[in-house]
Amino acid sequence: MxxxxxxxxxxxxxxxxxxxxxxxxxxxxxxxxxxxxxxxxxxxxxxxxxxxxxxxxxxxxxxxxxxxxxxxxxxxxxxxxxxxxxTDQYWVDQLRLIRTSSNYGFSEQASKGTVLVEYSSPNTNKPLHLGHLRNNFLGYSVAEILKANGHNVIKTQIINDRGVHICKSMLAWERFSPLNSEGERETPQNTGLKGDKLVGKYYVVFDQQLNLEVKTVLERWESNDFSGVSETLKEQINNLVVARTNSLDEKSLEGINSKLKELAKNETSLMRDVKEMLVKWEARDPQTYLLWTTMNGWVYEGFKATYEAMGVNFDRLYYESETYLLGKDIVADGLNKGVFYKKDDGSVWIDLTSEGLDEKLVLRSDGTAVYMTQDIGTAVDRKKDYPDMQGVVYTVGNEQDYHFKVLFLVLKKLGYTWANNCFHLSYGMVDLPSGKMKSREGTVVDADDLMADVIASAKEMTKERGHLEGMSESQKEKLFSQIGMGGLKYFLLKVDPKKRMLFNPEESIELNGNTGPFIQYAHARIHSLLLKAGGYSDFKSTQLLIEEKELVKFIAQYPEIVKAAGAEFSPAIIANYAFELVKLFNHFYQTVPILIEKDELVKNLRLVLCEVVSDIINRSLNLLGIEAPEKM
RNA sequence: GGCUCCGUGGCGCAAUUGUAUAGCGCAUCAGAUUUCGGCUCUGAGGGUUGGGGGUUAGAAUCCCUCCGGGGUCACCA
Known part of the structure; x- marks a missing residue:
């Protein structure tokens, strides 16, 4: 119109x-x-x-x-x-049109070109936590939204499965795991621990042992014992000690102490051994490699269970161990083209000062790859895997804003046109009411624990007030999980991604207000209403009630909403629309009689309205990765 | 310090390609419903959109400046 x-x-x-x-x-x-x-x-x-x-x-x-x-x-x-x-006739005609169009509001499948959506991308030395939940729910939802907008979407992740941090867990396990009666070290099988939890446990053990050794090294230095310390390092230490005796304020004192600690770390046998282990790994030393594949295997088993509980999945996995060497050829190529330049020590850089950014290293002086090199390589590699790829959406926390700004610019300068369609889906940190999450202080909220908690609370509440009669145990369990996870996902997705957000565990599974279960409830109630109504066919009305018209008008906006959510990569737009729709529907439901309406044609119109609303709620929730149960 | 993101009733959020009286949820208070699932609905109180200046017929939104908070500025990933 x-x-x-x-x-x-x-x-x-x-x-x-x-x-x-x-x-x-x-x-x-x-x-x-x-x-x-x-x-x-x-x-x-x-x-x-x-x-x-x-x-x-x-x-x-x-x-x-x-x-x-x-x-x-x-x-x-x-x-x-x-x-x-x-005219009312116009709106009645609109409703008829909406009802007959299949997948109303969605574009034709795969009518628009291929987009990769990267999300999750975990390290394999630690279990997933609350931050990963926001990441996964966001990435999954954006992928679904892009699909609804007609894109062919490939869900992907890059698994950070190599590096010093991985070796730390490996070394700690090898060295500090107790032996059982059979003489075996701890495994998921003999401890019953989830694989990612077991490996994460040894990552923590490593840190504890390292701190102990750092302490003894520092004590040695304090007592002027510098055995095995190089002359230059000794001088550094002495300078710091002198500076410490001269400094008065607490802040600089703290700074000096942490610098000393850093130096001491590098002098520990543990760090030396870890670095050695990484070198061995890169040389594909069979024993180290076996340890690595075994422990990563445990982690993948654990992650698999977590992803299943989250309800997310992936079409294509990339592993850093396979991609970390990529990108060097492209750097060499870019060097020839004059996009990059080489410094005297052999390191390769890109100058972005004309764009208002800094100079950025793309290859180390020893010829090895850095993070940026790898990301360039991976991006180009993906284009090879998916020749019709138009762009990539990277779901990564906002601490990497600068990195992606540089990455996209580098890709553009290298002449890749698809770089223009790359988007960093940047999201803010999730805070707890108690403050910032810090792994060192044990305030990290584990993803598995949180999901279990939320499902348990959903169980409590549904048992009290729900309609569970006639459901089998497994059906009930499924329902509790749908409600609990629905609440959690909705809570994390209704907020603008780039904003830092506060996570409130109680509020997330609240059944009232702007929450997932509130929306699920409306859907379940419509379902039961339609069941009770039985069949209905034609509808007609020459005069709409204000409640009816408002609802039709709002429904008519749905295609625009789906488009906007796709254009802005924003599940929040869908979430807020669904909530508004439910509020509007509840008002309609409260004021307008449906089943007891005598005029069949008018009654049918209202039933059709209910049906369309329930369909839109269902598909909107699906776009958020949330299931809409028919009974709850 | 440079760059960057954010600042909206007590709390959590929406509206940020400019537009009418800044919306919503929670919490608080007052009401409705013999009837389709009371996990519902209606109403009230609560705001000089961090401060100041500018552009405009019109600014939460754009520009400048200051204040407060986060992030980032490694031959780490």
Missing amino acids: ENKIKQLLLQHSLELFGIEIEENLVQFQQTRKEFEGDLTLVVFPFVKIMKSSPNEVASKIGDFLVGKIQEIARYNVVQGFLNILL
């Missing part, structure tokens, strides 16, 4: 305004609910051209439109806003 009016105004702009007008002068907005109307045209832009009062201009346009478009019933003018009222 908006388009129709716009075209009409453009066609007749000469007779109306005296000159040809530009398309962007025709601006619409939603009519405020205190005024009568379904659509509002802002007339200020025309006032300037016509040099008459806003009201006159609006009336002229209003009269013109009423004459030309039969679906327009009448109009009114308030302070330069032209409120247009459409």
Whole structure:
């Protein structure tokens, strides 16, 4: 309708305004609910051209439109806003149209080109935590939203399965795991621990042992025992000690102490051994490699269970161990093209100062790859795997904003046009009411524990108030998980991703207010209503109640909402729409009788409305990765 | 310090391609419902959108500046 009016105004702009007008002068907005109307045209832009009062201009346009478009019933003018009222017949026809279109609001599948969505991307030395939940839910949801917008989506992740941090867990396990009666070290099998938890445990053990050794090294230095310490390091230490005796304020004292600690760390046997282990790994030493594959295998088993509970999945996995060497050829190529330059020591850089950024290293002086090299390589590699790839969405925390800014710029400079469609889906940290999550202070919320908690609370509440009769135990368990996870996902997704957010465990599974279960409940209730109604066929109405019309109008916006969510990579837009829809529906449901309506045709119209609303709720929740149970 | 993101009722959030009286949830208070699932609905109180200045017919939104908070500035990933 908006388009129709716009075209009409453009066609007749000469007779109306005296000159040809530009398309962007025709601006619409939603009519405020205190005024009568379904659509509002802002007339200020025309006032300037016509040099008459806003009201006159609006009336002229209003009269013109009423004459030309039969679906327009009448109009009114308030302070330069032209409120247009459409006929009830128009809205009834819209409803009919919506009901008959399959997958209403969604674009045709795979009509738009391939996009990769990367998310999760864990390290294999620690279990997943609350932050990963936000990441996974976001990535999964954005992938679903892009699919709904017609893209062919490949869900992917890059698993950080190598490096010093991985070796730390390996070394700690090898060295500190107790032996059981059979002489075996701890395994998931003989301890019953989840694999990722077991490996994470040894990562912590490593840190503890390292701190002990750091302490003894520092004590040795304090007592002037510098055996085995190089001359240059000794000088560094002495300088720091002198600076410490001279400094008065606490802050610089703290800084000096942490520097000393850093130096001591590098002098521990543990760190030396870990580095040695990494070198061995890179040389593919069979024993080290076996240890690595074994322990990573445990972690993958653990992650598999966590992903299953989360309800997310992936189409294609990339492993850092396979990609960390990639990108060197591309760097060499870029060097030839003059995109990069080489410093005297052989390291390769890119100069981004003209873009307002810094110089950035892309290859070490010893020729080894850095993070950036790998990411360039992986991106190009993916294009090889998916030749029709148009872009990549990277779901990564906002601490890496700068990295991705540089990465996209480098790819562009290298001449990859798809780099223009790359997007860093950057999200803020999840805070707890108790403050920041810190692994050292044990305030990290484990993903498995949290999901279990939330499901347990859902169980409590549903048992009290739910409709569980006739359900088997496994059906009940499934329902509790749908409600608990629905609450958790909705809570994490309803907020604008780039904002830092506060996680409130109790509120997330609340059944009232702006929550997932509130929306699920509305869906379940409609389902039971439709069951009770039995069949229904044709509907008709010449006059809509205000509650009915409001609902149809809101439903009519759905395609726009799906598009906007896709364009902005924002599940929050879907979440907020679903909540508004449910509130509007609840109001309708409360005030308008449905099953007891005597006029069959009117009753059927209301039932169709219910059906369409339930379908939209269901598919909106699915876009968020949330299931909509039929009973709860 | 440079760059960057954020700042909206007590709390948590929406509106940020400018537009009418800044919306919503929680909490608080007052009400409705013999009827389709009371996990419902209606209403009230609560705001100079961090401060100041500017652009505009019109600013939470754009520009400048200051204040507060986060992130980042490694031959780590």
